[in-house]
Amino acid sequence: MKIGILTSGGDCPGLNAVIRAIGLYALNNMENVEIVGIPEGYGGLIRGECRPLRRQDFSDILDRGGTILGTSRQPYKLMTVEENGETRLQEMCSNYQKMGLDCLFTLGGAGTHKTAALLCAEGCNVIGLPKTIDNDIYGTDVTFGFQTAAEIAAESIDRIRTTAAGHGRTMLVEIMGNKAGWLALHAGLAAGADMILIPEIPFSLDAVCEFVQKSGERKGASDWERPYNIIAVAEGAVLDSEAAYKKKDRAFARIERGESTVTQHLAEIVEERTGVETRTSVLGYLQRGGTPCAYDRLLSSRLGAFAADLAAKGVFGVSVAVSGNRIVYNALAEIAGRYKLVEPDGELVRFAKSIGIRFGDAQKIS
Numbered sequence: 001m002k003i004g005i006l007t008s009g010g011d012c013p014g015l016n017a018v019i020r021a022i023g024l025y026a027l028n029n030m031e032n033v034e035i036v037g038i039p040e041g042y043g044g045l046i047r048g049e050c051r052p053l054r055r056q057d058f059s060d061i062l063d064r065g066g067t068i069l070g071t072s073r074q075p076y077k078l079m080t081v082e083e084n085g086e087t088r089l090q091e092m093c094s095n096y097q098k099m100g101l102d103c104l105f106t107l108g109g110a111g112t113h114k115t116a117a118l119l120c121a122e123g124c125n126v127i128g129l130p131k132t133i134d135n136d137i138y139g140t141d142v143t144f145g146f147q148t149a150a151e152i153a154a155e156s157i158d159r160i161r162t163t164a165a166g167h168g169r170t171m172l173v174e175i176m177g178n179k180a181g182w183l184a185l186h187a188g189l190a191a192g193a194d195m196i197l198i199p200e201i202p203f204s205l206d207a208v209c210e211f212v213q214k215s216g217e218r219k220g221a222s223d224w225e226r227p228y229n230i231i232a233v234a235e236g237a238v239l240d241s242e243a244a245y246k247k248k249d250r251a252f253a254r255i256e257r258g259e260s261t262v263t264q265h266l267a268e269i270v271e272e273r274t275g276v277e278t279r280t281s282v283l284g285y286l287q288r289g290g291t292p293c294a295y296d297r298l299l300s301s302r303l304g305a306f307a308a309d310l311a312a313k314g315v316f317g318v319s320v321a322v323s324g325n326r327i328v329y330n331a332l333a334e335i336a337g338r339y340k341l342v343e344p345d346g347e348l349v350r351f352a353k354s355i356g357i358r359f360g361d362a363q364k365i366s
């Protein structure tokens, strides 16, 4: 059996652990197996590039961040445009054939899964693996990379807390997550943020300002304690006034108004209206870089081995997933194009509200 592996979309901790587990499972359990790596995601497949992966390539990579194969974001729209008589999708399928692949493992997020489903529909044997620090892939409780990113973000908030307390400031900590607020929610809850703003719950400027104002009036536990606030802001957080707009129109409107990011805009308004010193901290790529945590190393390894076992059994057109404590799989056609978002009335948000954490929505502030 000839196996191809590619990593696509934003990198995240755990990609190398998955590659290693697929490789080691295949080498240890399959007869006459050949494994190749396809560089830079679907870009490599479009160009028809692959390189052999041997046992030594899987050594010493379990804890390595990034991806040994490289990754990229190929503009999807271009994939369906015909050039020289073939779309990029067709090019990828013919390269799959030319490489003599019996199976292709695509390690990626929601976008990667959409192309994986299209490749499948064209007759390629594909198995997807759910990668993303955003945790927004439909059909799985968790994606690999998420836990590591949540820990980094939570630890960063812990650190920001001491400087916020020293200065009595409001700190807006921007956390990755464009469509889904899972990372801001988990990190914010784990680090005791006072307010969490996520794309799924549009926030009101008035509610945020009122909260900061009121907390500034509160007395600290001791004479020495100064009031301060930690607000975790998902990069995709939206104002209630812009919630009805599509992402593109919203971005355009923000540029028109001269706003850079939602976090920066919010910080300026909060300081102006409340007089409370307000600062921002963008955690950015720190959340994606570096070694995976133990949870992600184990999860990635289990997912990789399970996916390789599916290939050995001839089960294709699926993506592996976590359901409770079990590793399962879903049909690619079933999950492609769907996102797993935070439910505004779900258990996690209700729990957070029950202990006084704000979400910037119309909620009475006491």
Ligand SMILES: Nc1ncnc2c1ncn2[C@@H]1O[C@H](COP(=O)(O)OP(=O)(O)O)[C@@H](O)[C@H]1O
Residues within 6 Å of the ligand: 008, 009, 010, 042, 072, 073, 074, 075, 076, 079, 108, 109, 110, 111, 112, 113, 114, 115, 131, 132
């Ligand atoms: N709507 C889409 N339909 C099909 N394929 C897509 C779509 N969006 C993205 N892709 C493909 O998946 C790749 C990775 O998508 P991207 O959104 O960048 O990352 P991720 O897979 O992490 O979500 C893109 O380079 C593109 O080839």
Ligand SMILES: O=P(O)(O)OC[C@H]1O[C@](O)(COP(=O)(O)O)[C@@H](O)[C@@H]1O
Residues within 6 Å of the ligand: 009, 010, 011, 012, 073, 109, 110, 131, 132, 133, 134, 176, 177, 178, 235, 288
């Ligand atoms: O790497 P880029 O292209 O700057 O993209 C940043 C985006 O990638 C992410 O880190 C991860 O996204 P994906 O895993 O879906 O690719 C998002 O949280 C963030 O919005």
